[in-house]
Amino acid sequence: MRRILINECKQEISSFNPVLAHYDDFLVDFGDAVLAYHRPVRSEVGGALQVFGQHPNLHVIGGYSARGITSSGPVAAADFARIANEFLDAVKRALPLDAVYLALHGALASTEIDDAEGHLVERTRAIVGPTVPIVVSLDLHGILTDRILQHSDSVLVYHTNPHVDFFETGQRVARLLLRLLDNEIQPVQVRVPIPALVRGANCVTDSGLICGPLQRAIRYENSPGGLSGGIFIGNPFTDVPDLASNVLLVTDGPSDCALAEATAIANDFWALKEQIQQPLTGLEESIRLAAAATGRVVLVDAADATSSGASGDSNAILAQLLRAACPRTALIPIVDPVAVQACVKAGRNATLAIDLGGTLDPRFQPVTLTGQVTHLSDGHLRSESHGEAWFAGPTAVFKSGAITLVITTRPVSLYDRTLFLANGQHPADFDMTVVKSPLCQPHFFNDGAELVLNIDAPGATSANLLSLGHTRAARPLYPLDKDFTYTPMPKVFARSCR
Numbered sequence: 001m002r003r004i005l006i007n008e009c010k011q012e013i014s015s016f017n018p019v020l021a022h023y024d025d026f027l028v029d030f031g032d033a034v035l036a037y038h039r040p041v042r043s044e045v046g047g048a049l050q051v052f053g054q055h056p057n058l059h060v061i062g063g064y065s066a067r068g069i070t071s072s073g074p075v076a077a078a079d080f081a082r083i084a085n086e087f088l089d090a091v092k093r094a095l096p097l098d099a100v101y102l103a104l105h106g107a108l109a110s111t112e113i114d115d116a117e118g119h120l121v122e123r124t125r126a127i128v129g130p131t132v133p134i135v136v137s138l139d140l141h142g143i144l145t146d147r148i149l150q151h152s153d154s155v156l157v158y159h160t161n162p163h164v165d166f167f168e169t170g171q172r173v174a175r176l177l178l179r180l181l182d183n184e185i186q187p188v189q190v191r192v193p194i195p196a197l198v199r200g201a202n203c204v205t206d207s208g209l210i211c212g213p214l215q216r217a218i219r220y221e222n223s224p225g226g227l228s229g230g231i232f233i234g235n236p237f238t239d240v241p242d243l244a245s246n247v248l249l250v251t252d253g254p255s256d257c258a259l260a261e262a263t264a265i266a267n268d269f270w271a272l273k274e275q276i277q278q279p280l281t282g283l284e285e286s287i288r289l290a291a292a293a294t295g296r297v298v299l300v301d302a303a304d305a306t307s308s309g310a311s312g313d314s315n316a317i318l319a320q321l322l323r324a325a326c327p328r329t330a331l332i333p334i335v336d337p338v339a340v341q342a343c344v345k346a347g348r349n350a351t352l353a354i355d356l357g358g359t360l361d362p363r364f365q366p367v368t369l370t371g372q373v374t375h376l377s378d379g380h381l382r383s384e385s386h387g388e389a390w391f392a393g394p395t396a397v398f399k400s401g402a403i404t405l406v407i408t409t410r411p412v413s414l415y416d417r418t419l420f421l422a423n424g425q426h427p428a429d430f431d432m433t434v435v436k437s438p439l440c441q442p443h444f445f446n447d448g449a450e451l452v453l454n455i456d457a458p459g460a461t462s463a464n465l466l467s468l469g470h471t472r473a474a475r476p477l478y479p480l481d482k483d484f485t486y487t488p489m490p491k492v493f494a495r496s497c498r
Contacts, residue, residue, distance in 0.1 A: 002057060003059050004060050004061065004099045007064050007090055007102050008064070009104055011108045012108065012309055013075065014073060015472075017237075018361060023079040023083065027065075027391070029064070030062075030063075030065075034063065042166060042387060043103075043167065045103050046167055047169060048171065048177075050167075050171060050174075051174035051175055063091060069390065070412050071306060071309040072309060074109050077113075080112070080113065084116075084123070088127060091124050091127045099133045102121060102152075104120065105142055106143055106148075106235075107142050107235035114240040114242070117136075117145075118151075122150075124151070125152075139158055140157050140230060144248060145242045146493070153495055155189065157169075159230060160205050192247040193244045195244050195477045197234065197478065197479065198233050198245065199278040199465070200277055200279070200438070202275055210231065210233070213269045216268065227250040227251060228248065229250070237309050242474070247265045248262075249261060249265075263490055270486050278302070280454050282456050283317070283456060284320060286299065286453045287324045291324060291326045291327075296428070296430070298445045298453065299330075299435065299455060301434055301435065302463050303455075305438055309460060310436070313336055313357050313359055313361055314361070314436075315367050316459070317434050329429075333405070333408070333419055334406075335407075335408050335410065337393070337410075338359050341394075343407065348376050350372065352371075353369065369405075374404075381419065390413065392408040414437045416441070417444050433445060465479055466480060
């Protein structure tokens with residue numbers, strides 16, 4: 001029986017979120033519980049298990065899983081050390097091994113370690129030795145580093161944004177890993193860094209401008225000799241030295257074709273960099289347009305996107321709605337544990353005044369609202385996108401005039417309607433919905449809307465990248481810097497120890 005270990009550690013951070021993440025902000029499983037959690041879920045690990053399950057000669061070992069409840073600020077050093085130790089202890093317990101699958105993200109950093117994924121891959125390699133295949137899956141918002149590539153045999157990256165191919169990515173990983181086990185292939189990884197940060201609708205992989213370069217990379221993966229191909233657009237909010245976009249092609253053996261194609265794809269991407277940015281509408285103008293509309297309006301507050309690492313407690317749009325005395329009904333999510341406690345104490349149907357917003361990120365000042373608690377819940381959710389378990393903590397629905405707020409104790413991902421629907425609120429029932437996510441599948445919010453407004457609001461994940469204040473990313477880096485030339489410089493990683 002061939003022994004394959006699966007370990008997972010997934011979190012995306014914003015360096016500009018002042019709220020550090022801690023161990024309790026992760027859902028942690030050990031051993032068989034890792035496999036039991038993922039088997040019914042359309043995650044990367046779920047996809048890999050589906051493929052591995054077709055091979056009776058495999059013994060799949062659930063090692064360790066730490067999944068961030070949602071994206072966050074940097075992880076406190078001691079808490080990441082605990083996670084890393086548990087992750088690596090699981091590798092040691094599983095020895096001897098024939099192969100390892102590491103399901104990671106790519107934009108995780110602690111207050112001490114910039115390249116957290118590279119740290120985990122390197123330490124895993126030191127434990128299992130030079131000959132055991134290690135294959136890694138990463139989010140296309142991950143930050144690809146030399147360290148990850150030096151210590152892995154192959155990296156595979158999501159092909160979709162918004163992400164709908166978690167399961168398929170895991171299947172790709174498993175199939176490649178099985179070929180490695182059978183000694184059918186000798187992966188060589190080609191990385192081409194691109195000093196550009198991109199955001200917005202043109203990052204949508206089935207319709208935006210990024211589709212052209214990405215499809216070239218996917219075609220290479222599916223070509224004779226191709227093993228993996230994709231584009232990393234990185235996470236502009238993870239302010240670390242390796243922050244950049246990247247082309248990654250993995251080929252079976254050395255290939256001049258892979259070098260040439262990766263260089264060409266990088267040039268294609270670079271030519272589009274100015275267009276792959278998010279146009280924004282000012283806050284006051286956005287609310288004026290929303291108030292004047294007659295149909296449903298989506299107010300996109302990507303600056304407070306909890307799935308990108310923001311705190312979730314921005315009340316910038318709420319405050320502007322109040323200042324403008326907008327009469328239209330609005331549905332708004334916000335993180336405020338103090339307000340939730342007040343609502344829980346008062347009880348359902350109670351009327352009270354609460355302060356909202358700014359309890360986590362001091363750039364926001366609380367606003368006071370009087371209204372009624374219409375619903376309370378424990379915050380246990382099941383994602384409508386892929387079935388994963390989420391935990392928002394105690395949650396209250398609070399109605400004040402035309403405004404309905406879903407107030408959570410913890411931030412959760414808001415790239416679909418899970419939080420709203422689980423608390424009895426449907427976006428289609430409101431004139432306006434605040435969506436704290438840069439990109440969602442259209443049918444969740446945008447379909448049928450008269451206006452979709454991307455708002456230039458303050459926050460830790462603003463698409464107004466010049467407003468964030470990067471200090472650690474290597475420069476020059478577009479659009480933080482604009483007057484420089486770029487020549488693609490491919491890097492080749494080939495492990496010869498097998």
